[in-house]
Amino acid sequence: MKGIRQLAEHLDISIGTVSRALNGKPDVNEETRKRVLAAAEELGYVANQSGRSLRQGTTNVIGLMIESSKETIEDSDNFFLGLTGGLQSVLARHKLDLIMLPCPNDEDPYEYLKRMVARRVVDAMIISATQRVDRRIDLLSKAKIPFASLGRSLSSGNSSWIDLDFDGVVNCAVDRLVAHGHRRIAIAAPSSDINLGYIFLDGYRHALERHGITYDPSLVIRVKTSEQGGYQAGHALLQISNRPTAVILIYELMAIGLYRRLTEAGVIPGRDLAVIGFREEPRAKFLQPTLTCFRMSLRDLGAELAETLLATMPAYSHFYPNSARNMIWPLKLIPGESDSFHLMAAE
Amino acid sequence: MKGIRQLAEHLDISIGTVSRALNGKPDVNEETRKRVLAAAEELGYVANQSGRSLRQGTTNVIGLMIESSKETIEDSDNFFLGLTGGLQSVLARHKLDLIMLPCPNDEDPYEYLKRMVARRVVDAMIISATQRVDRRIDLLSKAKIPFASLGRSLSSGNSSWIDLDFDGVVNCAVDRLVAHGHRRIAIAAPSSDINLGYIFLDGYRHALERHGITYDPSLVIRVKTSEQGGYQAGHALLQISNRPTAVILIYELMAIGLYRRLTEAGVIPGRDLAVIGFREEPRAKFLQPTLTCFRMSLRDLGAELAETLLATMPAYSHFYPNSARNMIWPLKLIPGESDSFHLMAAE
DNA sequence: CATAGGATCGTAAACGTTTACGGGACGCGT
DNA sequence: ACGCGTCCCGTAAACGTTTACGATCCTATG
Structure with a gap:
């Protein structure tokens, strides 16, 4: 199975209709949509992410940056795994995937983030372990990448964050x-x-x-x-x-x-x-x-963090009224x- | 900074030459290469990953699948963070990036992997916590995705793996x-x-x-x-x-x-x-x-695992003689x- | 019967990049 | 003067997808 073109030929339907059928667009007969979906399932077709994101300028992927080198509170145990569980529970509702981006020990976190962001491999970022002044926040703001940080910083002007109380x-x-x-x-x-x-x-x-x-x-x-x-x-x-x-x-x-x-x-x-x-x-x-x-609850924290992030993303902000969210997370x-x-x- | 086209216009050079200069191709004057690199640095240009990978059919990204739900020996952040350190130390030499793909708790690991693989977002995969019979191995083999597993399985025919002793x-x-x-x-x-x-x-x-x-x-x-x-x-x-x-x-x-x-x-x-x-x-x-x-040493294990994986990738296999590698990792x-x-x- | 309009589909452009191909400029030997 | 090779660069196609636009058919309504 190569691509949508082969799928279209196999169905003897135009490539555009196949795409519309798969993406749930309105201008397509319900019966042909069934046929397309069935054929896609049968042939195991899944849209190539590169082609898709190149065309529509969006990747549907959220990045969570991880620094294994830093000696931080988050740098241990199941913190990140617990967090991702909560994050995904919310992101999945919007068909967004989460990937974790581990910064190599020998690379400057700022440069690493810059590289990842510039390549446009994610739509938005979550950073954690924010320093007292954190250049990453300036970077993301300037690059106009939606982001939220776990932990406020002196650098976070009106950007979104959640911080533990x-x-x-x-x-x-x-x-x-x-x-x-x-x-x-x-x-x-x-x-x-x-x-x-x-x-x-x-x-x-x-x-x-x-x-x-x-x-x-x-x-x-x-x-x-x-x-x-x-x-x-x-x-x-x-x-x-x-x-x-x-x-x-x-x-x-x-x-x-x-x-x-x-x-x-x-x-x-x-x-x-x-x-x-x-x-x-x-x-x-x-x-x-x-x-x-x-x-x-790490899971709840992750879920809240996901919503905070979504509120900063133009494509999803209509779900969430106020764009810049700040929150102090209570502990029991x-x-x-x-x-x-x-x-x-x-x- | 939009893309390579703007960079080319800014330099008053053709778009093709700019690409060749950035990618270290031979057919370009050394002086113009300097100019291009300088301008790219100045304007903060980094190639769009989607465009690149769409064209050359490769993403230069390696995926490490993580199952947070499974109650396994690897089920702890420190394990994966230690492992990624070793993995990256080797992968970086080939300009490959590593991303971690955490499988949501409520999604079947097999379906998740299938989805990730079909979208062609990674060139190769590393899986861990292999089950006694593991359908993921069949999936990856059939999809002809290079992969290595941490832990052998009854399913791993002549695929590559490293297992702890x-x-x-x-x-x-x-x-x-x-x-x-x-x-x-x-x-x-x-x-x-x-x-x-x-x-x-x-x-x-x-x-x-x-x-x-x-x-x-x-x-x-x-x-x-x-x-x-x-x-x-x-x-x-x-x-x-x-x-x-x-x-x-x-x-x-x-x-x-x-x-x-x-x-x-x-x-x-x-x-x-x-x-x-x-x-x-x-x-x-x-x-x-x-x-x-x-x-x-988790780090050493990660490094060895990376080389095992590289050996299975056609683009890098000339570095490593025998393609299918199996190894029992000793402990002290x-x-x-x-x-x-x-x-x-x-x- | 003519025509408006909705339903459905095909066509082609566009996203940003890499790369095969060809062409111009230049040097060198005959 | 001519041919040839080298060096450098521009042109354009191609990757797989989405989507704006237009075409076609059918039905209902005047």
Whole structure:
């Protein structure tokens, strides 16, 4: 099966009619449409994507850029796979396909994105792990490619984004810890230039201020968002004179390494040091004591992100009223034992 | 910047010469080539992929199919991200790009692959998580799409594949456990129809036979390859009358859940039950006692897989002599404490 | 009967690129 | 002066599809 021409010859119908029949256009007899569809199915014909997108200037493909090299919060576990599930659930309704574009480690993400965009292989893009200032956003804006980013940035002018509610999370965490009597609260933030790290720390400072606690820079630990980083964070915590009684982790996976390091030192998590994590991570579910953390549905987030993106695409924007969408994605507190040992002991 | 035509007009050169200059064809003056490249860089021109691939019938894109729904060993981002790194390191040398094609959860993987292949959006495919009989292999063979699979299958006739050496791994594990005095050795295999599960169990049976140990089906536990599955495996282990003294896990992540369940029951991993895992998983690095496991380099595996694929592509096969390649990927034993408590205690 | 108009289909142009082919300019040897 | 080869470049066809436009046929209505 070569192309639509062979299919047309086989049916003894003109090529134009075949195309109209396949694409559901009105000017075609219902009976011939049946014939065409049957023949296409039988011969296994599927339209060549290059020809189609060359003609109509659209590819019906959405790209999700992935940076495996970056040490980011998203760079682990099933984050992207969970996200794609939600994305596809919405995109499929508009017959849009999703492909993941992994940026090679040795290539500059900006150049990679530029290359992919210029080749016009996707209609729109989703980027994540946005830096504090992110040139990719300027690039996409200037190239007039519809896009949405997971995570806001200083660069995102009136572009569309969804960001996790790190401000709310850290405020809630501090409130909770203070209510439990803690005053010296450490925080483990990412060492990379990802923007949510800044939001996280700003929220932390603001929450402390609200409770009349003076900000102590020595309680801010910058490590990678991994178990390794958690281990290092634990190590750093143990070095602090006048040791803090609580710690907030920006990524839950860090708890695994943290627990390990604390246990090595004879410090029992939850009893000697309260711990609060972020984003329920299945891998951390087996920790003892169970981790108090904040949770979200990756699938729902992906679905919302897809709709945010569609709203920026002229071809679909009539489905969605306001074009530029910004949203703070809420997270739900899942209480565990890791920050309530105090209470339990007091009872 | 629209297309090559505008670039040609801007340079006052014919469109054909511009194309030849950009593509490094010989029939073009070196000086004009410089001019063209400079102008292209300045105006930010990049060839439209649809036009190019329509003309030359090739896309220069390799697809990596991903099934997020399947409960498989590869079902984790880190696996694919590690793999893509290795794949890209080789593919980049031939100016080939890699895209990941995630199959939606609610779509049949076979139909999805069929759709992607028919649209001619990729030149070649890599599939993984091959089932015991896998229709995708027949599909790709019949469609004459070059492909390689990670994991052999009963369906793979003389197609190319790389498979992990599960046979060697399980034999080595059994040898080691027997040498430590174990006779009742359980095994946790995947519950899905993935082919490596069969290879794993065959190797297990064969190894037992070699040591004169009669095969006991009640020692075979089928669970998901996750922490959850490990937890369930631990639970199942505890139910077995005449409890086994050792267990081999097909996936290391399962050890986390297993440890948890054992600890809950007061059974100490390593002392009361020897454990051997497979494939070093960073998340499991913090287990205590440290896990004896088998390790490989995902990056190297990806690179080898890329070369295996290239060998099947007519356009690149002259680089690689034999077209159909099959390979068993070796794994290295990383001794830990989880299976040598006996020895340590004996000393 | 004439004609309007709807239903259905065929024709051909267009999308952006690559490449086979031919032609002009020039140098060189006879 | 002529032929020949080399170097460089322009022309135009081709890839597979969609779609605007026009043609044809049929029916209904005056």
